[in-house]
Amino acid sequence: MKRINTSAISGMQELLPNTQVIFNTIKDQIARMYHLHGYQYIETPTIERTDILLAKAGGDTEKQIYKVVKTAETADEADQALRFDHTVPLARYVVEHESDLTFPFKVTxxxxxxxGERSQKGRFREFYQLDVDVIGRNTLSIAYDADVVETAYAALKTFIKPKMLIRISNRKILSGLLEALDLAEISKDIFDVIDHAEKVTAEQTKSALEALKISADKIAKILDFIKINGEREAAVAALRALEIKNDKFEAGxxxxxxxxxTLEQHGLAGVAIADMLIIRGLDYYTGTVFETILPEYKGIGSICSGGRYENLASxxxxxxxxxxGISIGLTRLFYILESNQMLGEFQSTSVDYVLIPLSDAEYGFTSQVAETLRKEGKSVDILYSDKKLGDKMKYASKNAKYVGVIGENEAESRSVEFKQLISGEKETIQFA
Amino acid sequence: MKRINTSAISGMQELLPNTQVIFNTIKDQIARMYHLHGYQYIETPTIERTDILLAKAGGDTEKQIYKVVKTAETADEADQALRFDHTVPLARYVVEHESDLTFPFKVTxxxxxxxGERSQKGRFREFYQLDVDVIGRNTLSIAYDADVVETAYAALKTFIKPKMLIRISNRKILSGLLEALDLAEISKDIFDVIDHAEKVTAEQTKSALEALKISADKIAKILDFIKINGEREAAVAALRALEIKNDKFEAGxxxxxxxxxTLEQHGLAGVAIADMLIIRGLDYYTGTVFETILPEYKGIGSICSGGRYENLASxxxxxxxxxxGISIGLTRLFYILESNQMLGEFQSTSVDYVLIPLSDAEYGFTSQVAETLRKEGKSVDILYSDKKLGDKMKYASKNAKYVGVIGENEAESRSVEFKQLISGEKETIQFA
Structure with missing residues (x-):
């Protein structure tokens, strides 16, 4: 028989059970934090109409999209593709179910x-995103900008131990500045320069601005501006000291x-800071934008980002x-944490007990032991096998925290000795 | 601007938040039961190579598969499609990671x-399946056939209140019978007749067997056989009373x-019964097969099924x-339960508290109240809005169980009166 290649498709993350259990623990912790912060959960289909997905997308997205084709066509097939983020499907969802929703709609x-990104270490073609968004109808309090940041931070804190820094800017500030400097027409180009400023030298940033034919005094102003970062009072004072007369700038x-x-009131003083270098590439942000970094692991880049958009469903x-909204890209983040040995504290064994009945005469009692332990919330695996006891113990030590062997004596006395597989400690439990 | 059609793609389930929360509660309960029974969790990619997916598939599957095409091709794209079940990806996973797994591999x-099924009420093109499987290397104890059944039953019991009946047969029994009757060559046709026997009259089943040119005495034997069902002792006695001399029959x-x-020992006496009408359409089952029905809701059909296969990855x-393995098809099952008003007991509000600060002067205290409640595991939403208090109360009553309004007095006294939104009961909590 012809054998088929069974290697995984490139760019798809596939984990072994003992790593998957850590991934899931983290995913569940984030989900729980989102929930505790009052976000309602929805799911949208994986497949959407291509025209919906691409309504607002730029060139890269269009190139990376996975189209979906039925093998045998049915009459009602539209042109369809796999979703590339949660924002576009959310926009469709909100419009479609608007009359059944309450606003502001806090949603996860x-x-x-x-x-379909090009294969590259740590870049995945299929990936988990864990998003929270707040959608208003007509208006939405600016306090929600703080709410999503605080929620994401609470979620990240459950599994990220090194210090985090949430760098926050506001598109209105920069747009207002450029308007005041009469540079609004080339603002997109300037955004790009600032967006890359961290990856190049100060001199290179200056040259890039000069290449846009901006006058020296305006360049100086921009360079002063992007240096502004730090805690609220000092940063806001520095922004006001620029003496920009522009409504947008002042609003920002x-x-x-x-x-x-608001974030200080939520206990994030020193964690959430102003940073005028933050732009976020995406066109649709119109106000607050933010990125989260680990200052002790600068190479990792932003682990969570997002911002404010004027109109979700225009x-x-x-x-x-x-x-x-904000988004945690967990697949890539997990890969980064794993590569940097930052998952140490997580328990990679999901099974608590392996019970080994020595023959089928003990299946009945073994089942009762299992049920008793499960009622206490323990995960219990019963190993049915006619292999040697040594092999069975090896199975237990790979899979679980405790092992209990159940033979004739145990069934008769209804007591089982459990061995802690790491410490070797033993404890006997009497069952009713 | 051209507006885009925002209706959902047909055949995709999309729920409102208050229904989604019930769906997720059920999904989590099943997952928890699988976990408590010692099954390890894995995830495989949504996209697999088409040749892997179709290696063993029949005509219908091939017609229903969704092919996946990158818009801009990269060099390493193989012919790919969306998975249509978990069994085929599991087979690939086991072969690929064999040396890193311990066997028997208990997996969920x-x-x-x-x-791509034709649009039809309660039939979905994208659907959740919740599977458990046990995979052995070379051998696998028959006790696992009971283990998966017991696990699925424990999971279903968490949300299905009416009586369930797990109907069990074994393909070897029927195959052995047909061998003994010299009908092995047309066994596939006879399987089909038996598989449909419940949907037609006894007379029609008889005619269908006659159409296969089977002699009257053999037809009588088959009809006697498929009538056998009920608890173990009686059913096994009835099977033995047929006096079939065939090794496969006897093994079955x-x-x-x-x-x-074994299921009796697990407490499933009267729930798990023998029933020779159970066949399961799929070719790959070779031993135990089972289906679960709600006898008081016969029209619902099987809500969970599965069986034994000789070789997962041949x-x-x-x-x-x-x-x-067994599989719970939750998307369809949820639709059935909802249509039959069988989700009554589930809480459709996921948020416990809505806090309403009356102005931004109270944001700080409100945030402290929220954190205190969240530490107790409560889901707390803070409503930021400049609408009228009446509108805010309406929002709270739609979204949560309790509401607390926080103004100047509350912030000063650090005490908040919470109103239970259904009963109207009030309780004041003093915060530290």
Missing amino acids: QIGRNFR VAEIDFVLK NYTDQSFPGV | QIGRNFR VAEIDFVLK NYTDQSFPGV
Whole structure:
């Protein structure tokens, strides 16, 4: 018979059970934190109409999308593709179910998305994203910008031990500055320069701005501006000291001041800071933008980011749905944590007990022992096998924390000696 | 601007948050039961090579498969498709990671699968399956046939209140019978007739067997055979009373006797019964087969089924991996339960508290209240809005169980009166 190649498709993460259990623990912890912060959970289909997915997408997305084709066509097939993020399906969901939702709609989505990125270490084509968003109808309080940041931070804290820094900016500040400097027309190009400023030298940033034919005094202003970062009071003072007369600029400064103040009230003083280098590449952000880094592990890059968008669903409806959201890209983040040996504290054994009945005469009692332990919330595996006891103990030591061998004597006395597989400690439990 | 059609793609289930929360509660309960029974969790990619997916598939599967095509091709793209079940990816996983796994490999998979079925009420193109399987290397104790049944039953019991009946047969019994009757060559046709016997009259079943040119005495034997059902002792006695001299038949009877006895020891006497009408359409089952019904809701059909297969991965390797598995098709099952008003007891509100600060002066104290409640495991939503208090109370009553309004007095006294939104009962909590 012809054998088939069984290696995994490239770019797809596939874990062994003892790693998967850590991944799931983290995923569940994030989900629980989102839930505790009052976000409602929804799921949208993995497959969406291509025209919906691409309504607002740029060139890269269009190139990376996975189209879906039925082998045998049925009459109602539209042009379809796999979703590449949760934001586009959320926009469709909100428009479609608008009359059944209450606003502001605080929503979390946790699921797999798909992008045909070129194979590269730590880049995956199928990946989990864990998002929270708040969607308003017509208006949405700026306090939610702080709410999503605080929620994401609480979630990240459950599994990230090194210090985190949430760097926050506001697109209105930079846009207002560029308007005031009469540079609004090339703002997109300037955004790109600033977005890359951290990866190059100060001199290179200056040259890149010069290449855009910006005058020296304006370049100086921009370079002063992007150096502004730090805690609220000092950063806001530095922004005001720039003496920019522009409504958008002032609105942006007022917003970042408010967001950072609200975050201080949530206990994030020193964690959430202003940082004018933060841009976020995506076009649709219009206000608050943020990225989260681990200052002790700079190479890791941003582990969680997001921002405010003026109108979630402008492609589908005339109604206005302003929103703010964040996303944790868990598949890549998990890969990074694993590569940096930062998963040490996690328990990679999901099974608590392996019970080994010595013959089928003990199946009945073994089953009762298992049920008693399961009622206490323990995970219990019964090993049915006619292999040697040594092999069975090896199985237990690979899979569980405790092992109990159940033979005639145990069944008769209804007591089992359990061995802790790491310490070797023994404890006998009497069953009723 | 051109507006885009935002209706969901047909055949995809999409729930509102208050229904989604019930779906997830059930999904989590099943997952927890699988875990308590010692099954290890894995996830495989949604996308697999088409040749792997179709290696063993029949005509219908091939027609229903969703092919996946990258928009911009990269060099390493193989012919790919969305998985239509968990069994085929599991086979690939086991072969690929064989040296890192311990056998028997007790495994659970919970995820979305895809089939392009024709649109029909309660039939979904994207659906959740929650599977447990046990895979052995070379051998696998028959006791696992009972283990998966017991595990699935424990999981179903967490959310299905009406009586369940698990109908069990064994393919060896019927195959042995047909061998003994010299009908092995047309066994596939006879399987089909028996598989449909419940949907037609006894007379029609008889005619269908006559159409296969089977002699009257053999037809009588088959009809006697398929009437056999009920608790272990009586059913096994009735099978033995047929006096079939065939090794396979006898092995099958011994197996079903053992599986039912083991299930009795697990407390499933009267729930798990023998029933010779059970066939399971799929070719790959070779021993135990089972289906679960709700006798008080016969129209619902089987809510959970599975069986034993001789060799999970025969298409990919020369090694032998016998297995047994069950699958709960939750998307369809949830639809059935909802349509039959069988989700009554579930709490459809996931948020416990809505806190309403009256102005931003109270954000700090509100945040402290929220954190205190969250530490007790409560889900707490803070509503930021400048709408009227009436609108805010409406939001709270739609989203949560309790509401607390926080103004100047509350912040000063650090005490909040919470109103239970259904009963109207009030309780004041003093915060530290």
